[in-house]
Amino acid sequence: MSAQSTVPGVKRGTVPVFATATAIAVANIYFTQPLLEQIARDLRISSSAAGIIATAGQIGYALGIVAIVPLADRVRLRRLTTVLLAVTALALLAGALAPSIALLGLATFVLSTTTVVPQVIMPTIASMSAQGQTGRALGAVGTGLTLGALLSRTVSGALSEVTGTWRVDYFAAALATGCLLFVLPRYMPKRSPAAGATTTGYLKLLASIPPLVVRYPTLRLSALLGSVSFAAFSSFWATLAFHLSEKPLQLGPAAAGLFGLSSVPGALAARYSGRLSDRYSPDTVNAIALASAGTAFVVFLLGGESLAALMIGCNLLGYGTTSAQIANQTRVFTGPAAIRARLNTVYIFSLFAGGAIGSAVGIAVFEAHGWTAMVYIGMAYLAVGALLLTGHAHAKRRTSVVPAAEADVGAARPAPAVSERR
Template sequence: MTSAATRPGVKRGTVPVFATATAITVSNIYFAQPLLDEIAHSFHTSASTAGVVATAGQIGYALGIVTVVPLADGARLRRLSTLLLVITTVGLLAGAVAPSVALLGLAALVLSASTVLPQVIMPTVVSMASEGNAGRVLAAVGTGLTLGALLSRTAAGLVVEATGTWRAGFVVAAVATGALLLVLPRYMPDDPPVSARGKESYARLLGSLPRLFTQHASLRVSAALGATVFAAFSAFWSSLAFHLTAPPIGLGPAVIGLFGLFSVPGALAARYSGRMVDRWGPLRVNVMALTSAALAFVLFAVAGRSLVLLAVGCNLLGFGTTSSQIANQARVFAAQPTIRARLNTVYIFSVFAGGAAGSAVAAAAFSAVRWTGVVVTGLGFLLLAAVVLTWHTKRTIHGPAGRTPAAASGRAAASDRAAARVGGR
């Protein structure tokens, strides 16, 4: 990405560094998932007991979103990023030498709570974008986020296969995360987003979160869209392995892990959605993203044994989910810079909750009616997203209660116009 995407004075190469750091740190949440069977054998315990490690990681990430990300509205970001990287690296090394599942789960809880750095980077990179390029820089970092989540499972499997131990996965992750200490802090702003005079206490930062949700229509619509689309995404990915291992497909774990690689083209294509946000505004990109995700589930419904159709659907779903995220965050970040981290806290927590709901509903649906239940679950969440988007579009065009746009297009319309201005529309 050229330096024209960022404001004068921003260090050259900042956006690629941020994207790389996002990919590496977010992978720490997911790489342990394909290692659970190896962990269970290592500690001579059941798969369900080893699953505590993955559960602890998810809980830790949720706690980190709520308790750590709001700090980015007032803390010195260079210092904060350094501290988070140190804690994550130490947590990974502790996991590598953990003598029991319980202590491994505790290490996963701590390292996941501190690996929320991508959600600190997102509002930071928007503040560094030049006029007309907010969507572009968000897309670059968002692509790193998606690639890290997709490829971490594949990379972890390869490391374990090469070394013969799951502990090597934690060591490699610790080395990669620790290496960021030599690079990332140099590119983070040294000054806090607000002056010391206007700085709020930590308690006030946390206490303001519910109020932000009620005050900002842009946050409410983006949170609803983000939660429902990610719920559909999670419903698919949490159930795919069960579908592929069951007859008549009957694939092994190694081949299943390759579906993360198969999804890379869709994730890379989503990068161009940032330019579309800059040109058209978030609303149209949301429509495009929802259409792509819906087409993916249509393909999943008719795929049968076809791995090709499943792979195409994976790319459509990845493209739609990432594009939706870019549009939603561009709308949210159109607000004043001093509250962007907290707005992102509420947004990402909503997305996270939607993903958890999607996985839970899909698990029950798969147990009841197999793959058809998963497809219906995904389409159901996307239908909810379509209802939200339709309501938001109507409100944007006509205003509430049928009033004219000039008189009462409402906060929802204002938020899209503001996001478009941030993107240079």
């Protein structure tokens, strides 16, 4: 990002550092997915029991979004990120040494709760951006977020297969997070965007979040669009490993991880969606994103047994999901800087609620009815998104036409005479 793209005083290299930090942090949520089968074998538990790791991660992350991210509107950002990264690194070390599924689940819960640094970074970089450049900044940092989510599966699957143990992945994640601890806080602003605002108590800060949903229609729209898009994305990734392990493909966890690597081109292409949001509108990018993700599920339906088709679909889905998130957050962050962390709390909570529903429903449908049924479910989520965006566009047209018509009527009426004014 050029100097003209940020407000004065922003340190050079902030956007690349933020993008790298989001990639490392978000990887802590997803790297366990290819490891569940290996964890089950090592700890001598069932596959369903190993699923507690995924559940603990989702619950912990949701708690962190609600309980920690709003603090970014009030507390010192450097101190907040330092504490979060330190606790996350320690929890990862505890997970690497955990002798039982209960302790591993607890460590995963803690690290997922505190690894919400990306959701602190997003409103921060929006506040650092110059006017008209928010989408561009979010596009750069959001690309790092997506790459971290995708590549974490690839790296963890490869590491566990080469070393023969899932514990090395926890050690590697702890090391990466620990290194980040000495870099990221230096690039965070000394104060929150709300510095100088009236100080409120923690409970009042949390209580101020629900009214935002009523007050900001753009927040409601972004939250709904994000949740259905991420539900479709999660339903695919939650069932991909199971689909690959079945006939005729019959591939292992490393292959599932490689699909993350194959999705990198789509994620990189999504970076330019931020510029499109700035130049045109987030609505336009949302439409493109839904079309891309919808095409991906058509490819999954027609070529579900072809590795090439699945890889093409992965790129289309990755592009669509990342572009949708960039557009949605660009729309969300048009709100006041003093409440952007709380606006982001609502948006991200909705996003991951949709993802949790998508994963659970996708796995259940896959187990009961197979791959094709899961694909239809993904299409249904995206169809809901298309209806939401169409309704929003229609409402915008009505609000723009009605005032114009009223102005025309007012112009057509002759000015009242002096006697009429009386």
